[in-house]
Amino acid sequence: MAELKRFLIRRLLTFIPTLIGVTFIVYLIAAVVPANPARLWAGGEKANQHVVAMLIKEYHLDQPFYIQYYYFMKGFLENTMVSPVTSYKVWHEIKVYMPVTIQLTLISFTFIALIGIPLGIISALKKDTWIDATIRVIALLGVSVPIFWLAYLLIFLFFTKLGWITLSGTPTPPYSITGIPLIDSILKLDGRTFLEVIKRYWLPSLVLAYPGIGVIARLVRNTFLDALGSDFVDYVDARGLPRNQMYRHVLKNAMVPIVTVLGLQFGGLLGGAPITETIFGLPGLGRFMLTSIYSSDYLSMVGGVFVIALIYMTVNLIVDILYAVIDPRVRY
Amino acid sequence: MATKEAEEVYEKKVLDRVSDAFLDALANLFEKIRPGWKVRNQARIDEWKLMFYAFNRSPIGMAGAVLVAIFIIIAIVGPWIAPFSYGTPLSLCNHTAYLAPPGTTVKIPHGCEALGVKPGTYRLILGGDSFGRDLWSRILFGARTSFVVMILVLMVGPWIGVALGLISGYYGGATDETIMRITDMFLVFPGLILAIAFSAVLPSRISLFLKTHPWVDSFFLHIFALHPSERGALASLVSVIIALWIVWWPGYARLVRGMVLSEKENTYVEAARALGISTGSILFRHILPNILGPILVYLSLDSGGVILTEAGLSFLGVGAVPPIADWGRIIYDGSQYFPTAWWLVFFPGLAILLTVLGFNLLGDTLRDILDPRTRRSIEFRLKKKPKAKKEGEEE
């Protein structure tokens, strides 16, 4: 346990330089590349000179960019940084938009794990049969299909034709524990809200998850077959152990790379969120970042980058812990 | 002797003969450049022939190759065979072209020559969009856009990663640590969002640059098959390419670093170092050729990824700007009329799907064939028959 604690502290400490690095890079690109952001914020070509001067002063735009960055980070972390475009505090906006993205990605992630892994295993067990071929085609389509196109086709089917889904609003229960309705409803054992959340999110989550399902199914199939060909499996056979016992060994060994790639898929989900949220009318972090980018509101954008990097690093930390649980060779 | 008997075992198909002829020609070429090459590399030539046989017998690989070939051919000749130019607004001449469903016949009267259209009756096989532009023509032009972006991205982005990975893996120590930390920073962040940010902020600078460098401008104008009047749209496309360079290297840096680390252990590197061969030469002339196979497989799998990402960026409105024909952008523009004008979404999406699918099928098969372990299982299935006879003869 003490080891785990030390590992966690060490890893959490590495978050800091990475977060600074990521936000700095994005800040650098976003702040330095466009010419005269203050004028853009003040309304473009016809901007009031007075307002522009005020904005320049307020956001230290007359200073070198690393000083700007310093003031931005300070203001952001102290929660005093106000977006010049929306006039809201950046943290406030993030708090509003984040739950949607978290629910979307969590449900997607569940789909990836619950659909992708079994598909891969079935495919490996039924290698070179029509079942295998079908699953491989499904998986391959997953990594080849443009999800925005798939989203439209499914909207046509489920919204226009069948009327099963809605494309506006998000369920919000009257209570709030974590601020994320999905988790709150589970904690409160509130089945109705839970079902409402699922009803609103299942299709966008499925669309977002499909590439990940494809990746995981293919990976599971290959690692499963790889493990099946390894020497210790030969030796399981040589000891006359039954087939299920052999699969037990194979599956546990295959889990090691699978867990890693599952973690990586979370990044893919966060990356796909802007597209999915835009099409399905979900007010989430991805769409928030898109609007910030369109309106040159780079302060909000870097804030969003900060949060997404944080989520992603946390997921990777969890992956590393799982890794060590599965594989005794890995030390914390 | 072994090759001669191999011919008895393999039932050669036409394609096998084609690939044999190709490889033999290649081998003869090398032989001309460096006499004696053929004898020294006979085993390698035979191995390559076997790999081609395996490929020729993989229906998946063949399907992929066909899809990719169609894509490349359309990308090259598409702008010439398209019935209209990508931006010809037919609805100015005949209102029936406005959101015309697939198969609509449009009569173009006299007086439209200014748009570059001769009078006559035209059939819009895939329909028209909200400006009455012919969707089929736009999809043909769109192939060029996707193809050029793909090539330009893959020619630079991954190789930045390869170079950094080589350096990082070979030198180790502080160099390695620095490069890998920077790589990690790019990897903890979804590339698509980063690319969106880049594509959004870069155009203003790029258009400035293009204005001052006319030859770069006309180079891009030509390869994207754009009208000179649409220079202004170039900046956004170039921005997408640069944005994708920036997000496309970290994965390769990681991959190559890992491969270099294991390659470094080999005696040939040891020997090259002992002989006093320069580091650059060891890296690029000795290590790189040995890890090129996996890199090429990744490149072929990534080709689809680049097309998909580029389309995604255009769909989000940060890539190609109107009137450039770009598959992602056509879907974005058409989505406002969805589902009434479903063809504006359906057909360009199908084009993306088939192209990316082609690259993935091809890449998958290449990976299986280049990996000796899986290659065995591929040919195992093909080769049961000829053996039964041989056994009898042998006894």
Add this chain to the structure above:
Amino acid sequence: MRCKDPIIVVRDLYINFYTYAGVVRAINGVSFDICRGETYCLVGETGCGKSVTSRALTKLIKSPGRIEKGEIYFYPEPGKRIDIMKLNDDEVRRIRGYDVAYIFQDPSAALDPLYTLGYHVAETMSFHGVVQSIKEGIKKAADVLKIAKMPDPESRVRAFPHELSGGMKQRGVIGMSLANRPKMLIADEPTTALDVTIQAQIMDFLKELKKKENLTLLLITHNMGLVAEMCDTVAVMYAGEIVEEAPVEVLFKNPLHPYTRGLMRAVPKHVGKNVTLESIPGTVPNLIFPPPGCRFHPRCPYRFDPCDKKRPPLIEIEKNHKVACWLYTKKGGERK
């Protein structure tokens, strides 16, 4: 038949591997018997089919390999004959690891890195019904490891493979294979992956064990020194065929097949004296296109007319001494 009380009888075994480069005719008509209680050795160069032959005894051949034809009989007790080729997968699994146990070359690869040594031993016992559950098996694992002379067996039970040295892993593997008190042990180059001092320990231990447990041992090796020390009967394999079989003293005194002679010359006899170590010219042939006739003829210094046309039969020259070479048939005898 060579033995009065055989434990294994193999007749006319053919095994092919269907690989990407063609069909490898790995085992080409091999026949032999192993007597109960003896140590039978298979020797030959790498790739000559020793391992494949030994694995075939319990149908442990995986795709792309296939047993084409042949008969394999196993006698768990004198007079009780089991036709291995007629058993289905489940039935043959019951024999593997219970009656016939294997030790493979590389102990590091034999153990699942994600499970403890105790678990490995326990699962081997539990699925053959020697213990009721994995839990009970783990309790008994220490005793099993004690038999294998594992130092500090109680704590090794909880150790993961990566925490053990090569020698300890091999002891663990031996312990595991002995856990169910098998009647026959097949040791496939059990010491090749270990360093020399540990090799000697393991071999001594195997010898001792064999005596104590009344095991039949099938030893596969390319080390002629080990053969001299361990074996009762030796079969020399070349390119998927048995070329010579004899009691160990006979073989060392009077090797007949040119290949066997070559193998003998490749062993240094007197350390310190001027001995030239000879090698057999050439390499094991490509078994996709094996040489016609006698498979050794391209490398054979004595080859003559029939060698490259007809395959020599394995014939008994003196008692229990068989050789497959045209030099010793009537027709070839004159040439000798």
